[in-house]
Amino acid sequence: LSHTWGQDEVTFRDMEANADMSKTVNKAGWGKIQFCAKQAVADGLQYFWVDTCCIDKRNAVELGAAINSMF
Structure with a gap:
């Protein structure tokens, strides 16, 4: 499966901050x-x-490593 990032994506921060998922869904x-x-x-x-x-x-090192691993 593949997708492109769009508007209003669920982010790592959303998952971390909204344990009950009420805002995330x-x-x-x-x-x-x-x-x-x-x-x-x-x-x-x-x-x-x-x-x-x-x-x-928010973590530049993690983001850079993840993006590089996608290509």
Whole structure:
């Protein structure tokens, strides 16, 4: 699965700060995460990774390493 970053994505900070997900589920990017979760289950996968919410973009080193690993 692949996607492009768009407006109102769920970020690492959203996942970290909203343990109950009440604000996060209203973001436009939440639908992509739900789709990925359903597809992972359908494919028999236990885990999936979404860069928009798994990369801490506040950390320049982490962001740089993640971007470099995508290419």
